[in-house]
Amino acid sequence: MKKKKFIYIGIVVILIAAIILVILGRYNNTKNFTKDKLVIWGDVKNNQAMNEGVKAFKEKYPNVEVEFYNKNRENMIDEFSKIKDKNSYPNIICLDDKDIKEFGARYYKDLIILNEIMKNNIKDFISCKRELVKLYDNFIAVPYTVEPVALYYRKDLLEKYNINSEDIKTWDDFIKAGEEIYKKSNGKVKMISFNKSDNSMLEVLLNEKGIYYFDKDSKLQIDQPGYIDAFNILKRIESSNIDFDNKGDFKLFVNNSNVVCIPYNSELANHLISGRKQENGKWEIMKLPSFEVGGKNSAIAGGTSIVGIKSCKESKDKLSMELIKNIALNKQSLNKGFLNYGQFPSYKPTYEYARFFQNVNYFNEEKIWRVFVDIASKAPSINYTKNYNSVQKIMTDFKKELLNSNDVEKELKNIKTFINSITK
Template sequence: MGNAKRIVAVVAAAATMIGLAGCGSGNSDGNKGSESKADLIFWGWDTGNSMKKIIANFEKANPGVKVKFNNTGTAEKTSTALSNAVAAKKGIPDVVMLEDPTVTQFAVTGDLADLSQFGADKLADDFTAGPWNKLQYNAKPYALPIDAGPEMFFYNKAVFDKAGVDGESIKTWDDYYEAAKKIKAAGSYITNSSGASGDYQPFTAQAWQAGAKPWKVDGEKITIDMTKDPGMKKYIEFRQKLIDEDLIDTKTANWSDEWNRELNDGTLASLTIGAWMPVNLMSGAPDQKGNWRVGSLPQWEAGKQVSAEDGGSALAVPKANKSQAAAYKFVRYMTHDAGAQQMADSGTFSSLKKILNSSSFTDPNSAANKKVNDYFGGQNVNKILAEGAQRPTEKFQYLPYNPFAQTAYGDEISKAYHKDITLEKAMSNYAQKLADHGKQEGYTVTVK
């Protein structure tokens, strides 16, 4: 690849590397090292406060391998720090946690190890399809998934009942549209969407489910098609109808205080969002305990059972490190072997089929599950989420500059939800902005 896409990272490298320099391996190309003896540096975040215990268990099982965990705080800070370390060619960690969509960014530039050399490609059937597919580049795995975020349909049964809508009968997006009209007549909105950057993941999930391919990445070549692609046309037409008929709240942004208030008072009646949402509803909308339910994501075609992912994280091995074999052993432990169960026990929604299908995961009488199930009116929530996670998904790629894509989405698409321009025009503008940035980064970009 050219050097253009390294420029921004180099400018910021010095400041970021102060706290992380001296960590990780030096440059090495193809040196796998020993699987049983290494000192590893691991970057990532630890929302469940579980890393210390899991690492201790790994080291006990693998006495020759030591792991030092550097908590980099957030996904964004971690990917930025990795970009800076790669640009500076020093301080690169041996293992790094990344959000699933950013894995492509580092795979395309050749900064991650192809894990198929360690047999990771043989693990495909052990993971659910959505997370696994996101981590492939040129049909090879460049990370292993920690968790899953299948998009699900969460709805407030009390509000739906008031509007005369049976939530269980919503099987397609056409059904959803008809329900939205009844819910609006009853004084609520079926959901919100303001086109802000926080809507980017739900957008990619629903476009993905529609079979859309808004961008294709082939090494240095990128093709962007936001308006002519059949799946995108289907998605744009449907969303424009919701905007034009004022069937969704276009003023309230996801994760805002207003959003939680509207979920809590019934103004917002449903969400299509990742399977990790239950705990957020429980804390953000406590007054609705017993009213919320969860079901399958509406389908674009009747009779289908196609899913898509909304969120997720993974572990990768930077190519520069000298101990790739030991690093992969740790990655596999955390995502596939004993550590994966420990992660699940700490609250992570696993992407491993054996965990999702286990009786312990779906046991309605466990303390953790009972608390969630009570909030959801007695549903066995994990059982429903596990089934959703194992539905088939289409192939989908992310751009190799995904953080920019998310920010630019909010800048451009919000104009359509504010009714300044049509969604088709906003997507066209968005495509051009993505293309301009890609060219600045050194890619050859074509806009259809």
């Protein structure tokens, strides 16, 4: 009996040991204990949101240190160009979409080609982001955030001047309503707020119209009818004196109770909900007025995408790619980045989460996030090109002259000739 008892005990011990080994094996299969360090560049808000993806990455790679550096989005290329030693390059950069092609053209040989990530996932991103991450038929970046533009308006101000938002279908309707409010208020109340010192308002109009500085073949199209139509809307708004200059700070608009509306991305909604509780119910959003009745009314004001920079080790580059996937293609991480830091994702599976279907009490129970999803999904693509930043500066410099011109088409043709003479 004792002998049989020992045999049974032995069998039980062996079984328990086998089970423990299986469990440990499964645990180790989900963990990779590679030791390394990855450096990420981004602005503060992007870094906070990307850290949600880092948390997911660290579950599998607990021994890989990830360090963030907060950088100014506007100066990312300049900062990178100052690095003399390639061993000091960051591994991952979150770039403005407008900088992707310029950065890619300048540092193509230093980039990790991301075809392996993108080839089977490209259709999971909103359409307006798909081409801007490609250069020389390769994917040089992965789409990250997008900035869909809606028209935020003070419902109480429109009601005060007997204007029904549902009657504003086109930019013609919008300008007429603005002129009426301006007249009824003796010039006290303005209809729209934007930064008058740059071309941001014009670029929203251009994108809505389905045109931009460059066509799909990267040729200038600033003298085309669509461009002229968009510029003339801007010119009418400014000449009607219904605009308020917010100098690039939406808080100047929010703090001014005598301006009706602003075209802006989803960041403003979060600011209003958290910081302007006393105005609950006074705000609503709508899509942009269209150029003609029933016309398109979706536009974006940019976004960000993520590039990987080659290191001296292939194993490190593979880690960078894994981290990029966890940041840009992990819907749980993207949802947290949106919920906690307001970064609107361009990865469509994220839109399945409950937040994107919720009625928002602050905005009179509107499903505002669904509106932003619809705008992002329908916005036309933008071809920024490697020359975008230089051309944008030139067009901004000529803006005042164009606004005062009696022949906008002629002036634009002359500017086009000038730009073509100084760019390649």
